[in-house]
Amino acid sequence: MVSPKHVMLMFTIIAPSAICFGAVYRVGDASGWHPMFNYTKWASSNKFHVGDTIRFEYNAIFHNVKEVTEPNYRACNGTKAIATYFSGNDSFTLDHPGHRYFLCGFPYHCRYGQKVEIYVVGEGSSPSPSPSPVADKNPANSASSSHHIFSVQFVTKYLAMNHIKTGDLNVHIGDFVDIIDGIVIGAILATMLSANDGTGRPIFTAGEAVKFITQNNSVLFKVNKLVEVLHCRKRFSGRSMDKVLQEIFRREDGTFLTLKATCKPLLVPFYDLKTYAPFCWIFL
Ligand SMILES: [Cu+2]
Incomplete structure (x- = not known):
């Protein structure tokens, strides 16, 4: 039985550290x-x-x-x-x-x-400097991105439970979950978890997806220096990310995956609040 579930992503706001007599x-x-x-x-x-x-x-x-x-x-x-x-x-x-x-x-x-x-x-050395919160230069390493990873680690455990329940070691998260969403790293993970091999089976296990993201973090989120200098804003290179994603979203026969291949059929019933007319959206 398949029921819609969202992979929830968590964010935390963390306050800077306090300073006492010893730092x-x-x-x-x-x-x-x-x-x-x-x-x-x-x-x-x-x-x-x-x-x-x-x-x-x-x-x-x-x-x-x-x-x-x-x-x-x-x-x-x-x-x-x-x-x-x-x-x-x-x-x-x-x-x-x-x-x-x-x-x-x-x-x-x-x-x-x-x-x-x-x-x-040891004691007697020069006094310790006051610690100051140093923002991680790479947003891909930020707390939010790691929480995406935790979400998938949680999913991996859920998958392990299903391995035990079903006795099928070849189950993928895409077999159980209808909707997977996320932003930035979460979006890449979501796409990897739902990308199918042409027969309808998901290509990547949750563990493989986590491994891929962690190993390719710096290439996926390569800062575009030119944009940074011209606009004084940090922007990531779309070309660098494209290159990595094209490598991964490719089937065994060499064809690149399209958006359709990373979506699962989905039926969304809803109604118009004004007219109460019922509608259905079908995403294929
Ligand atoms: Cu830990």
Whole structure:
């Protein structure tokens, strides 16, 4: 039985970090704690001192914080954590100099970049600078885009449940969901999840779609430098995105997918509010 469902996309508004006597650093600044963010770059742009505090803010449904050893940090192994935190708002006072290693223990999140190494310099060094929220230069790495990824990760779990229920390992999300929508990355994901191979079967699994987006993020969202200089606005190169999408939206016989191939038949009954006349829209 197929019932219409929307893949909902979530957005968060995050307030800048507060400053106390020892500096308080919000991990990831305005972006917070999630995959698809360059925490190595973030950590290297700050100088952490003994007495400072780092704070992880995140949605505890999707993430946690594990402090781990260096080898486990490198291997993205959260199974033997020194400690695990899951309040959604976890603060750590940096009480000794040296390196500390944190990662998210949810499957694949560390591999998608949700890990941070904090190097704490000893007392007596120059005073720590006030942390300032640094906006991620690449909107494809913003909190909203990662939430698109989370939505699909959620869908992947839903799919795994259906694998168990139906016993069919070849089921795709497009077999169960009539409507998939989204904007920007969400739109690409939605298109990938519903693109069919010519026989009506969806081409990509949710996992393949997530993998594709995460691996091609920088190419999909390549900044058009000329427009940026001329109009002082950040614009992405449509040509670069076209190129990537043409590669992916191609069937085995070499034909490119059209809009029709990425849509599922859909019947929308509605009525005119003025005349109460019934209508039906059929999208094919
Ligand atoms: Cu996570």
